[in-house]
Amino acid sequence: xxxxxxxxxxxxxxxxxxxxxxxxxxxxxxxxxxxxxxxxxxxxxxxxxxxxxxxxxxxxxxxxxxxxxxxxxxxxxxxxxxxxxxxxxxxxxxxxxxxxxxxxxxxxxxxxxxxxxxxxxxxxxxxxxxxxxxxxxxxxxxxxxxxxxxxxxxxxxxxxxxxxxxxxxxxxxxxxxxxxxxxxxxxxxxxxxxxxxxxxxxxxxxxxxxxxxxxxxxxxxxxxxxxxxxxxxxxxxxxxxxxxxxxxxxxxxxxxxxxxxxxxxxxxxxxxxxxxxxxxxxxxxxxxxxxxxxxxxxxxxxxxxxxxxxxxxxxxxxxxxxxxxxxxxxxxxxxxxxxxxxxxxxxxxxxxxxxxxxxxxxxxxxxxxxxxxxxxxx
Numbered sequence: 001x002x003x004x005x006x007x008x009x010x011x012x013x014x015x016x017x018x019x020x021x022x023x024x025x026x027x028x029x030x031x032x033x034x035x036x037x038x039x040x041x042x043x044x045x046x047x048x049x050x051x052x053x054x055x056x057x058x059x060x061x062x063x064x065x066x067x068x069x070x071x072x073x074x075x076x077x078x079x080x081x082x083x084x085x086x087x088x089x090x091x092x093x094x095x096x097x098x099x100x101x102x103x104x105x106x107x108x109x110x111x112x113x114x115x116x117x118x119x120x121x122x123x124x125x126x127x128x129x130x131x132x133x134x135x136x137x138x139x140x141x142x143x144x145x146x147x148x149x150x151x152x153x154x155x156x157x158x159x160x161x162x163x164x165x166x167x168x169x170x171x172x173x174x175x176x177x178x179x180x181x182x183x184x185x186x187x188x189x190x191x192x193x194x195x196x197x198x199x200x201x202x203x204x205x206x207x208x209x210x211x212x213x214x215x216x217x218x219x220x221x222x223x224x225x226x227x228x229x230x231x232x233x234x235x236x237x238x239x240x241x242x243x244x245x246x247x248x249x250x251x252x253x254x255x256x257x258x259x260x261x262x263x264x265x266x267x268x269x270x271x272x273x274x275x276x277x278x279x280x281x282x283x284x285x286x287x288x289x290x291x292x293x294x295x296x297x298x299x300x301x302x303x304x305x306x307x308x309x310x311x312x313x314x315x316x317x318x319x320x321x322x323x324x325x326x327x328x329x330x331x332x333x334x335x336x337x338x339x340x341x342x343x344x345x346x347x348x349x350x351x352x353x354x355x356x357x358x359x360x361x362x363x364x365x366x367x368x369x370x371x372x373x374x375x376x377x378x
Contacts, residue, residue, distance in 0.1 A: 029266040029291050037341045046374045050080040050087040053369040059106045065356045073103035079140040092143035097121040100159020108166045117164040126155035129162045129177050149203030152192035156180040165228040172198050176225035186221050186260040189213025195220045196252055209255035221258035227300040239298035242267040247295045248288035259285030266293045290336050297322035300352050306359015319350035347373050
């Protein structure tokens with residue numbers, strides 16, 4: 001009997017350790033062109049007047065139901081009042097540089113501090129992702145007492161893949177850092193590029209999973225994660241740009257590795273050549289929840305909560321730059337059970353999405369002379 005049990009255990013070990021075991025990826029790699037499209041008559045899209053046009057806005061944050069803060073990539077921090085239809089600049093001393101895909105990027109308002117991600121330049125004319133925080137004045141006309149909390153190391157000459165989404169969870173700040181177009185640095189613990197970092201809210205270091213390299217690193221192996229969202233159950237999800245195909249959404253997990261650029265999640269290099277050995281996934285790396293081929297260029301995502309669309313409660317809404325899509329995923333217990341395009345190619349390249357206390361959804365587009373749009377039900 002002992003010999004039989006030992007043999008069973010050895011067989012289990014062999015299979016558990018075999019990194020080449022084939023896993024059915026049919027339900028991971030997806031084609032958005034096969035999704036059903038919501039009937040236009042069920043929704044209403046309204047352009048919101050705030051007294052100005054926005055220049056390549058990147059993020060927005062509600063202060064309350066009717067007031068919000070918006071970042072514009074070139075460095076403008078804007079206050080907007082949706083009821084009064086007015087806006088004004090918020091003065092600041094953020095040491096940002098508008099370079100390539102970088103500039104003034106994400107914001108997160110938390111316990112009196114406005115946390116901000118942006119691109120920064122060093123004396124060698126190289127660039128990186130940085131995070132700081134300041135305090136908004138009572139009239140929302142200035143950002144005061146700004147302090148730098150984190151700067152990704154090292155700096156690179158590239159002007160792309162800054163990542164830069166910020167989420168605060170359990171008094172930790174999580175931020176997505178793109179791999180800056182450097183490829184295999186996503187596997188290098190001595191570079192923040194291609195990782196999710198975690199720091200305390202004052203910029204100090206918590207206990208993170210890796211015992212070597214840069215200790216802010218919480219998870220590695222991503223390419224350019226520009227979206228991140230927190231569910232009501234404290235589940236943290238990112239959206240990540242692949243290359244030519246292979247965009248994905250996936251869970252943020254302590255010490256995990258998504259494999260870039262040893263794998264490409266179903267995509268290829270832009271030249272059409274294989275990423276790594278061409279395998280979309282490998283058992284040694286974390287699997288995404290869903291991967292798209294062709295790419296959708298996911299810019300941000302939210303877990304929806306609100307009464308405007310009660311049937312969408314707890315669903316994931318994803319904005320897309322490339323095909324100007326808003327996608328809804330019915331997401332339960334780590335699995336996507338239904339997929340739908342809410343609208344396509346109606347208002348431009350969708351950059352960011354949020355909702356107010358009523359559940360009304362607001363979207364900004366990544367364009368010059370851009371606007372805020374409100375999505376409600378009919």
